[in-house]
Amino acid sequence: MTIQAEQLHEQLATAVVELDEDRTKELAHQAVDFGLDAWQAVELGLVAGMDRAGKLFDQEEYFIPELLLASDAMYAGLEILRPHIPIDTSAERKSKVVIGVIEGDTHDIGKNLVRIMLDVGGFEVIDLGRDVPPQTFVDKAKEIDADIIAIASLMTTTMDGMAEVVRILEREGIRERVKVIVGGAPVSQGFATKIGADGYASRAPAAVVLAKKLVSEKAAA
């Protein structure tokens, strides 16, 4: 990799973590003009910047608005670079996640953050939205052969629906095929363990780490 490419990647990452959408776009155009590898510009520039923003979020330095602004910058850059990514690079099979907020609950900002971070983390994410019945999670996961079902709940009163997803998977004999991860303010590791979920994450960036770990475990099994 040339020094010029390395510098530009660093500048892209910095622009994203500094929430500067205009600068990110400008740099993405530069990368295209200079004929740099667009895939590398995404991975080593945009995604690296978003990772840094995620770390700052984990440390409570950044908050929801910053994380969303960083993702706005990243997606703006991605839009410019995507047409220049060779088909064979981007066609690699990504692990698939079905995500949604459980039935009875309509609070979805946390779920949206997790969706963005999973997307950045290289997952193909199918977002079912909010107030999603347990059966719908399972049906969608079967339909697309998902690796992971990610369920969010913000209300104590709706958490039982998460357990219901696990029960349906067991009843349909496909519990081994898909990992279940849960999150949201009233959810805890203890609850996740109790309902037989495969994992719990307290924050959006941690959900990506968890999802990657579960996918690699699944591949090794």
Place this chain on the structure above:
Amino acid sequence: MSKVSFPNLKLTVELEVGGSLREALRRAGADVEFPCNGAGTCGKCRVKLAKGQEAKVHENAHRFLNEEERKAGYILACQATVLGDVTVETDVPDSEGEGLRILSEGNSLDVELKPWISKEFDGASTHLLAGAERIGLEHGDTTAHQYGLAVDIGTTTLVSTLLDLRTGKELATSSSLNPQARTAQDVLSRIKLGSEPAGLAKLQREIIDELSRHAADVAQQAGIKPEQIYEAVFSGNTTMLYLAIGANPVSLGKYPYTLTREGAEHVPAAEIGFAISPEGLVYLPPVMSAYVGADISSGILASRLAEEKGVILFVDIGTNGEMVLARDGVLTATSTAAGPAFEGMNITCGMRAGRGAVERVALSDEGIEIATIHDAEPVGICGSGLLDVVGELAAHGGVDKNGRFQYNGSSPDKPWKDRWDSVDGKPVFRLSGPVYLSQKDVRQVQLAKAAIRAGIELMLKENGLTPAGVDRVLIAGSFGFHLRTESLINLGLLPREFAGRVEFVGNTSRTGAQALLLNHPLRGKLHCVTRAVSVLELAKDPAFEKIFIKSLQF
């Protein structure tokens, strides 16, 4: 001599020129507390003078009052000497506890005595009537004893007020913590527990047993028997009412949050095991939705939202921030999930408003001023102190617009810069000794205040209004009563345009319940009003997320 008038007490007292306003309050029998004993260090005795009377008092000090409040006429009673005739506009509590006052425009509003319960003596025995219906018979002439109980069922606290239905006099008050909080802290946990028959029975027994104790307590204080209490009004949020009458709350906990009971009804006291008269009745005010309950209906009544002209925003700041927007009497309501941060929960050094809680914080060029409840050694921080410190940090550059601590560099000259400290390797703002604010605490406050601000913005948007178009802002609730406008605005919990339009109206659930108890035609009128209220479901609005995220900023 100077004359000091208290319109809400319908009383004027005389005072030597140069006398203290504190003395005038004492002579008027006003129940204003002076926790710092007149040292001017607690800010508790703030009162508002009528417009243009600032020159008629001399202020020795005005700590805890910001410029805007001072312009509005607020002074500290203990620090003010009276030089001429003045009128104290604040509704000062009366230590005698007589008469009913409904906070409205800072004036009292009396209701006509028309209780639902009455008695008729036929020469031998006394008939008990509910409306026109005879519901009981007592030996001899008992017409002298007709009492009612106004009950405010809060998620955290319970307040019962005994009223003489024949005179409207407030006879006694009893208050305590809601015992359900020990079993299940928040509303959703109680809904979850109450969704099972055993859990519902337990929660109902807890609340009714406690309210029966209140009834016995106020009866004893007033020298009557609890059996002479014939009617009670239960005001509270929808879940609290369901649990009190033993109605299954399951549908309140899940979208679309369907109501199975809508209030505006009587329940026999005996049916729910409430120990007042065996013939006694409990009236439940109307509820508007799962999260806009009878307490807000009472608030609408107490603040005359349906009658007043202009644009009035009523906000009850708490775990659930309920709000009502009145536009020439046309009402829109909504609620937002602010979470428990305002109660000091989920906050590192958070605590309820008890002894030693930091309740006031002021940053200035001189440094930092802190006041605690009962002037005790600081042991934690309660909701009002929390909003103060975060608001002050936001106003003085201690946090940036996104809420991040600015501990290195950008506030080097501030006299409070030595307050930055580190706990477990993370930066904190130390208030005093063991009490500090963490970055995570600021995040909790951001989430809570953004929920309320987003609700306000969306309700205004729905009505085609902007913040500048709001004439009056009423902050209700006993928590709201301890807040400062300046902090609410510094935080961005309220738009800056609201400055100078904010009134703290106290526990309107309680005053509304009392009015409903004393005047039964108000019940039907209120029901007509609440039926016409359009309740907004914020989560359904596609603009909510964007507005909420914008509202997270300072």
